[in-house]
Amino acid sequence: MAKIQPMCCPHCGGREFLSLDKTRCRCLSCNSEFLVEGAQADAPSPEARKTGSHLPGLFVILLLILAGALIWMRPAHRDQTPPVPAARRASAEKAAPAYDLQRLVLTADPAAGDAPLLLRVRGSFGRRGPAGYVADAYDLRTRTWLREPQCLQEGVGTVTRDARFQRMSDGRLFLVLDKTRLFSFDFSTKLWVDARPLLERQPELAGSVVQIETGYPAEGDALRVMTADGVRRYFYPGVHLAPTYDELIRMIADYRHPDAERTYGFAFAVKAAGGVGPQQLIRYSRLDNKNGPRVFSGYFEWSGEGKARHIVRQEYIFRQAHLEKTEFFTPDRRYYRASVSLADKEEVVIFFCPEPNPNTPFLLQSLDPATAAVRWTLRGNYGGDLCKTADGLYLLQGMKVYRISDGSQLLAEPERVF
Known part of the structure; x- marks a missing residue:
């Protein structure tokens, strides 16, 4: 049998009550309301909802404000660039034209x-x-x-x-x-x-x-x-x-430009037509017809070793190109896979491999056009289109541009400028 305990008001100790519903009573002495001990509450009263429900909401709002302040104070957040929306990024990429050539x-x-x-x-x-x-x-x-x-x-x-x-x-x-x-x-x-x-x-x-x-x-x-x-x-x-x-x-053969002048030209002579052996750098004198007609479709060929070296000359080449004289410019040097990159009255720039071994690094070399003295040498694959400007030599290699020299002086390292 359940033990029955007397009920008293938790506020004044009074024992006279007015039953409001199954779970609540009102003390007739102090007029306060309280829950009956052991009863199960179905739902909070409207008054309780009005007075107590705002406390958790305020607490949550304060927590959110504090968390936002902490995130904003982080240095990484202040330096962070807001992300570009995907739609805007795709639109920018679409606006940039694509070039196929x-x-x-x-x-x-x-x-x-x-x-x-x-x-x-x-x-x-x-x-x-x-x-x-x-x-x-x-x-x-x-x-x-x-x-x-x-x-x-x-x-x-x-x-x-x-x-x-x-x-x-x-x-x-x-x-x-x-x-x-x-x-x-x-x-x-x-x-x-x-x-x-x-x-x-x-x-x-x-x-x-x-x-x-x-x-x-x-x-x-x-x-x-x-x-x-x-x-x-x-x-x-x-x-x-x-x-x-x-x-x-x-x-x-008979054409003469009004401003034609005698000058030097440079070319590499091969040991045989289409050969891959050593080459000789030769200098030839010719009549420069400026921007007039010129046909020089042949090549120079040399044969022999030691003092027996000589150039095999083809008369029609000399006649068409107004060639007058040829000579070995660097008789004691050998070149492989060589080409003349630039030649004028101030310097001759050649691109070559010093050894027959295909793994040997190439050289870009500047020579004095009168004495064949070496002025500077650049090691590496710097073959391409050379251009002489007021600032020195520039090299166009594919889609890259390098500055190689400052006047007659070679730079310590080729400078990439484009």
Whole structure:
């Protein structure tokens, strides 16, 4: 049997009560309400909800404020860059045009005292961004782009997709796009100018050119063009000539440019045609016809050892190229896989391997054009397009540009400038 205990008010000890419901009573002495001991509460009273429910909420809010303050005070949070939304990032990537073709050329800018200048042409097929060719210029001194890209052509050829540069001996620079359009570079404005009118002013070419190509160095300052009747001609814009190949061969021996002068040239002679053996560097004197016609499509061959060395000379090569004399420039030196990178009145720069072993590092070497004395040597794979500027030698190798020398002095290390 359950033990019955007398109930009293927990506040005043009174024993007279008024039952409010199954779980609550009110003391008639002090008028306070309390729960009956042992009873199960179904739900809190409305008064309890009003007075007690706000306490946990305030506590939670204070905790959230404190946690936010602690996170904000962390140094890592203050330096953190807010993330870019994925949609905005995808939109930015879509806005940047994709270029499928890129060509670079190094040049000395005559409008800025022969300062080094890098020219770029890029072509897009329209996969991302507008289709066509754009061009811009990069100042290698300040390492900045000079202006906004220039649109050269809205669209890329469906058959031929190409961009090629050609320098002329008078300093002019030409660009051929898709073998159909011709531009010349205006150094004063740093813009490419439509050079098609040069073709139209030539009587043999007016209104008939269907294809344009850059010429070979051995042909002089020529652009190869194909006319509508299927005849290939060699256009020399500097002297306003456009002979066919047969006409060029007949005129080459007797042609004289008004400013022609005798000068030296340099080439490597092989031991046999197409041979991979040792090579000899030779110097030849010739009549320089400037930007006029020139055909020098042969090679020099040497044979013998010791004092018996001699050059096998082919008369038609000498006649066509106005060669007058040849001599071994460095008779006691041997070269392998060699080429002349640059030659002028001030220096001769050659690129070669000193040993027949293919694993031997290549050398880039500067020689005195009069005495063959070695001025400097750079070890490494630095073959490419050399350009002499007022700031020294620059090398274009693929899509990279290096500064190699400061005037006549070799830099301690090649400096990457693009």
